[in-house]
Amino acid sequence: MPKAMHVLTRSDLEDVELTPADVLDLVAEAYQAFAQGDSRCPVKLMMPIPKAERDAVSYSMLGYDGSLEQVGFKTSYRQGGDSAEKYYTTISLYDDVTGLPFAFMDCQRVGAARTPATTALTARYCARPGARSALMIGTGVQGRNTLPYLLTALPGLERLRLFGTHPDGIADSIATLHRWFPDRAVELVDDVPAAAAESDIVVVASGRAAHPEVRTDWLPPGGLLISVASKGVASGALRQADYAIATSTGQLGVTGTRLAGPGGEVRIDAELPEIIAGRAPGRRTDTDRVFAFSSGMIITDIPVAHALATRAVAAGRGQRVRLWS
Template identity: 30%
Template sequence: MKQIEFLFLSQKDTLSLGLGMTEVIDLVEQGLAEHGRGGVENPPKPGIHATPNSFIHAMPAYFKNLNIGGLKWVSGYPDNRELGLPQIIGTIILNDMKTGVPVCLMDGTWITAVRTAAVSAVTAKYCARKDARVLGVIGAGVQGRQNLIALKIVFPSLTKVKVFDINREAANRYRNELSPQIGAEITVCNDVESVAKGSDIIVTATQRLSKPLIRNEWFEPGCLGMGLEASRAWYGEAILKADKFITDDWEQTKHFKAQGAFPDGLPKLYAELGMVVCGEKSGRETDKERILAINIGLALEDIIVAHHIYEMVKVRKEDFKKLTLMEIGS
């Protein structure tokens, strides 16, 4: 009797492999370049919304040249924190692209955290000033932390970090835990304006907001702004008046506009991020440009990292758990 089996990887299994942020950044950069060359099938992510502030998204992607593909099923529930649960929980399925058979089911929560930060790092590599030294972070949660770690890898010149969080204790923990880890001075600020002004790179890594945070006059010449909330943290004037607007996928960005993002209208697209990474379009061209990147998040970033993890497991001698999906024949 033939069995269809698939590998099961828990978050503990994934972490045991020791994949580092530098490798994740390289993988994400490779994936984005493929997207820029038109080598990825990555449709806009559909979602369901059980509560006003929640989402569950289905995120499929297929790399044509690499012949790898799969799907991430990911939820975002901001109120989970009160229940002692992660706000973001993801699961990833990889499939054999020749047969469609599932070959691996793995945790996608950690992958989501690191690949999102890696996208910011790749964006900064091409769009931030080369002499960037001051990073401003709004939100001291998972993404505020991971973005700092990733950005410090591509910009070791970052020597000063300013952070604001509505939870002062979270901001203090951020400073106390990350400052010795990354070797930079971290200052906890009292308001968003203090973080934004004077920063070479601004990252907004907040939850869903009732109103925007970053005003146009705080978004200074030469700054790279990156919003991880589908435009919600940036006032419309700041978005519309940026010298260059970049996003990871224009069709998906328009899809999110139809769902309520960009309430003041979509800005003119300068380029998709992958087009910049593959060299079809330039990134930063002057030290005075204000570049805003609103990367919604693409399944391709998850799938290329997940597939690399799957390949790492295949060459390891440890026995990772396999599950039987079905039995065929007699």
């Protein structure tokens, strides 16, 4: 077989169907394979660009999915802390069975699916039993899918609330929810501390937030605060928690350093892959206020990217490029 790679653009992937339930299953399996030692996921590399006026940062991740036997390389570059227009991310996949390249693709759609899936799985395993309310803070690309993913993971949620400052983001968040749950209502809130105090689950995915930085001690007893690597969370949120979890302690040390204590130490009680695998509890008691730090792990990008690429290629999308000819 000629050495070639399927190149898939954002528009090639835009209408490829993956349901929230599909993505939840893919991401949960990826975490379980990692917990079992079948996958590999080194800590991501972050490099701030040394130009203060540009406020730019780049990331690189490498990983191996033992379930699919696929190796993935992901890169991203963002110029401006809250600019979606200057954020570019790609992923390339290689087949570890054949040794051949498979796909090189835009990764925005992947991140917009695996991130809310991780949030929803965190809620499934770490929210207090009988949780009934959720507050979503932020309406950016990675936040707009969160409410339907939460409802898929926790169908018992009764009250959904949303805080956002961008009209288009708010409208898109509501439309995305109604695509999957047409009969569910969303309350828009403007008082974040008051809404957090009445919510069993609070998800913060805001950038330079137009709201007070969210504190864990605002939550009611038993509340769960999930930070999607958010600048909208107070630096003391982790230290205020009765129980603290992270997708990866190593990645918290890269992207969540401001959450460390006065001595620069980070206390994490459990990691999400171990919780999903049943090797660690999601909380100690029903009244614990739990803080969860979510940072992207490429082991969850790989299966979502592979599923999208496989469907896109089967539909005749993209181009097959012989880079090595």
